[in-house]
Amino acid sequence: MIPFESAADKAATCVGKPKGVELEEEKKKGKERMIRFECDYGEGAHPKVLQLLQETNLEQTPGYGCDPWCEKAGQQILEACGAPDADVQFVVGGTQANLMVIASILRPYEGAISASTGHINVHETGAVEATGHKVLALPEKDGKISADQVEKCLLEYENSTTQEHVVKPGIVYISQPTEYGTMYYYNELKAISDVCRAHNVPLFVDGARLAYALAAQDNDISLPDMAKLCDVFYIGGTKVGCLFGEAIVFTDKKYADGFRMVMKQHGGMLAKGRLLGVQFSALFTGGLYEEIGKHADDLAMKVKKALKNKGIPLYYESSTNQQFCILTDEQWDRLNKTYALSDNGPVEGGRLLRICTSWATRAEDVDRLVADINKL
Amino acid sequence: MIPFESAADKAATCVGKPKGVELEEEKKKGKERMIRFECDYGEGAHPKVLQLLQETNLEQTPGYGCDPWCEKAGQQILEACGAPDADVQFVVGGTQANLMVIASILRPYEGAISASTGHINVHETGAVEATGHKVLALPEKDGKISADQVEKCLLEYENSTTQEHVVKPGIVYISQPTEYGTMYYYNELKAISDVCRAHNVPLFVDGARLAYALAAQDNDISLPDMAKLCDVFYIGGTKVGCLFGEAIVFTDKKYADGFRMVMKQHGGMLAKGRLLGVQFSALFTGGLYEEIGKHADDLAMKVKKALKNKGIPLYYESSTNQQFCILTDEQWDRLNKTYALSDNGPVEGGRLLRICTSWATRAEDVDRLVADINKL
Amino acid sequence: MIPFESAADKAATCVGKPKGVELEEEKKKGKERMIRFECDYGEGAHPKVLQLLQETNLEQTPGYGCDPWCEKAGQQILEACGAPDADVQFVVGGTQANLMVIASILRPYEGAISASTGHINVHETGAVEATGHKVLALPEKDGKISADQVEKCLLEYENSTTQEHVVKPGIVYISQPTEYGTMYYYNELKAISDVCRAHNVPLFVDGARLAYALAAQDNDISLPDMAKLCDVFYIGGTKVGCLFGEAIVFTDKKYADGFRMVMKQHGGMLAKGRLLGVQFSALFTGGLYEEIGKHADDLAMKVKKALKNKGIPLYYESSTNQQFCILTDEQWDRLNKTYALSDNGPVEGGRLLRICTSWATRAEDVDRLVADINKL
């Protein structure tokens, strides 16, 4: 194994990458290890997940997700969701999940309602549009949209005298938790779900970080609630202990029609599909999934408390694993020596930084960060 | 870990799968373990690959392939290719690699020349068409197309008086080895490459099983030859010891322009991209990649010899890890009790079966199969 | 009005056209007018069509085909088809009609069965693929495919164990008459229709030149037959007396669902839609549509007879307005001085030339051609 630091020295020209920002900063810092809080996909897999991959490595199974492990993991997930009749499909990543669900469900002239800050609208290089569909962006508040907004948008279409000239809203996409760490509460999600059903438009929830919402102190939506209120949603693994993988749950099976063909067509059907089944099976055995969520949220709350104590402004009120705060340039300069945070550029009062914990975050690293925040 | 057999019992209704053929057959067989020769992606990863994943599991790296491991693996591959200035990008699977390379390089009105049996033409659920491009299928011989065919196709377009009404051939796609285990030899590949360059059309080689061509007894094309003759090609990992992953080599860098955006747009940019770097680094350390190819080919040659000795007709003359033979129904009935082969349906003289070895194939399983073939 | 010849002199560099073949040849000929038999869209509109456009020119109507003229023409067409409950939509051209019908009806992973010589497969610059769908080309005989071929293709899919990896045949496309002037007879069309219905796949007929089939001496399919046997078909106007326009008839209305949105999305919804209604209304008043078909076919039969008498080989046995014959280079050189024919390049025995009549073909021009053929 090569040591990380020396490799970083050689890695200045990340192949094809516009600018090797993170790696350049490593180089500047010299020998000291950076402590990375900038995302929740910086490490490999939770040890228990990796162990099961190891144990099952030489088993021989059919490919493409038609294997006993996917079957088993699917059953475990459906039990956890209290939705024995739903369909589960496993895919490698979140952008894949989003584009394939949307492309599979929509008619050619339909689009996806999303918060303007929704991942599909701003962070997937136009993946939904590349499948031919418009993202119908609504103004967000704390990364969320409301049932009223959705209803207004649907009514505007239904009452339009120029329906043939505008994109028909064909699916509603939201993220739980949102891209900013905020969450929908039960009443909010229920209201959106009610609107969707009244207008016969499916509700699709991006749960790339769902575990961190489920484990949040003030969360009031359970997995079975999700299954009841959504038509399609996915349970993210990539950011919650898996090497990769998202489990898409079609609670309304009609929306799964033809989905596996769409998966294959978009390169989203993993040859060794059982790798997804194995990982999710580990995640849904012995409460590991919940444990991971709680671990990250607890550590994030420690950081949040430190920020608040220090009077550092929070940009969003988040009780999940992502904390957005505004640091002055001087504060950022000091932390930046030791910690890799996600820099979202200048905002009023300084720079917007994201601090992110995960299943892999070490308590001692958080303690050190808290101490350094206190010293600012 | 659940035992495979009992899980199979429960797995009869593979979620979303039209018909659970393989699993059903498991059930019929009762307790005995099937020996699977039906594909080369039935197991996990080569132990050395898995070990490096394990050792590096808790390292913290930036995402999306911009990490020291991808950098290192890229360098190792370029060294092996003798192409220090080429670009390498890692993606999860072969269908992804194919559709993204083609979609990235072609103009909207261009198509991809392919053998009619090419994977993109018959086995990817229209993935290339889903990106808007026609596959221009040419008749194949043993899964291959010739330089003459390619030249004729290009000339036909260039000399057409109705160019505006037909699809322009914009890229040539071939597979090495082919979908039938056959190979292009140096003179053949060189001739295709010459035609492509004379007509300014890039040559793209699908190397999902490239190791099995490189290791074949009668192969005369080296990795550096590939780099010299192709404009883009990929080195498959999924079928050669990795959990998943293909390393795309852009020997002509202009064809890499914008490729990473296309990757992200199609959900082909792995969040924990370093997993690809780690695996390919293991593969290109200590000759593992070559070793895997040789292992599978040697075992396939044992099977081939047994088939020939028994007078069982071979459908293609293959010196790589895939052997296609024609079994009578009675022969197939007897083997089918113990061995999972890939059934390609009825042909003249019986059924067309594929026997496939891989990095993971055990010598004792091949010995047993050879003995059983002898007994037919 | 500028005289044609002098304009041609200036028109050598047709904007954006690869090579101005036709115009160059005009130049070489000097002052004599070429007599054009190379296509059936060389003139404007039938005088009666143009007259009605003129008479209605200053009427004020709503746009986009929602006007009294489209309503009236739709009724006239449905009466002629004996299908009072069908839907009619008017679009500008045939490529538009093809791509929009197919894109509107298919699910993303479905493709269109077509003869390999079908217009969508070879002469629309990949228009169907640009909407994301594969054309599943079957070998043709005289430009036609058979019910057996279609059934075999559908069964192969239905019986496939790898359905998820191949394109699903989702629509059957044929042309009546074909691109080569040949026709399906009642029993043939009925058989294809039966197969389609047995497998629940819609039958779509490209009728760009339908009038010339309907009027053929040996035709045994009426417009009401078309309406009964097809799920969608169109009645071409561009090549049958209109300035432009095709009338798409959805005999099974479920396939029209959302079609107008697809029309708008592809730029196929004409702002002054009533122009289409006006033209088709003229065509379906007083038997003009039938009259045009008969006029062209009768003249084509005169040419065919002359060719046969002279012993010039016919490439296809056509009783419609297109005649394909093989001329020696010397014969072609002689005719080429006076007549513009469509040159399909060298074939065994000479060059393949298409002679095409239309609503606008003058009897005296045909008489002159016949005389010149006799002199060959």
Add this chain to the structure above:
Amino acid sequence: MIPFESAADKAATCVGKPKGVELEEEKKKGKERMIRFECDYGEGAHPKVLQLLQETNLEQTPGYGCDPWCEKAGQQILEACGAPDADVQFVVGGTQANLMVIASILRPYEGAISASTGHINVHETGAVEATGHKVLALPEKDGKISADQVEKCLLEYENSTTQEHVVKPGIVYISQPTEYGTMYYYNELKAISDVCRAHNVPLFVDGARLAYALAAQDNDISLPDMAKLCDVFYIGGTKVGCLFGEAIVFTDKKYADGFRMVMKQHGGMLAKGRLLGVQFSALFTGGLYEEIGKHADDLAMKVKKALKNKGIPLYYESSTNQQFCILTDEQWDRLNKTYALSDNGPVEGGRLLRICTSWATRAEDVDRLVADINKL
């Protein structure tokens, strides 16, 4: 010819149209002819345009725009633009022109900057997205965007550290005049053009109603200015005296590369292409194009003056052929009996109505409307 009124009676169920609003209202009115100001495409063609179509009707020309008339019209347009080296291509409609120009120029991961009110963003049923590209909507002011906004958007992308995850702005789309009748002035257009060139991004102007901007009293941009400042723009014919047709001018020829293939692929290449050449030739002969613009603008100014005199609020300050005003329900009820206006729904203070003049608007109809406005 059927009289309009009686046809309207039968036309209540416009085929495929969601709701036959305009036709229903006709029915309610009984026998009196509605005077239509709701759009500028309610009639056929300017008599001079129709006359030339008539005169040239029986000429025989090659198809697809490769004919002397397209050549001649192209030359006339380039002369009017003072851009002898530019390319001209003719297409049938505006949505076609927009989607084809954008799809032809952009790389797969690029998008089109547009005002949020831009036609491509709100009124083309997602036509641009259907070609795979995102519309990057910027907030508008009076239907316009500013050079500063464009520059900020381009800089934001260029300075982004996550370029691979966002859509790259690849073209700037504006409309002259805008969808609300407002115009860019020379300094504004020049500033946008300068930004585009500084960032190497083409500027594309939708000139569906360009004549009405050119003829406006306060316009300070000439056709040659357009040619100098834009990289691609089109001169609309559909709304300016043609039956249909838009002339796309590629002042930077590199952006025309492959465009005719894209045209054919999207069904945008008219078989009888010379119809477009004939019409535009008529338009650019003897100042007809300018005359039409002036006619409509002059009449619109009369209406505007009447509205202002009456104290009826104008929603936009427009000096072109579209006037948006706010009528109280009572005012609208009274006008609605005689005049078809375009109803844009309730706004503060009443309803937003569009009054639109065109080449075909009769002075006496405007006089009557002015009188009726005065009486409100």
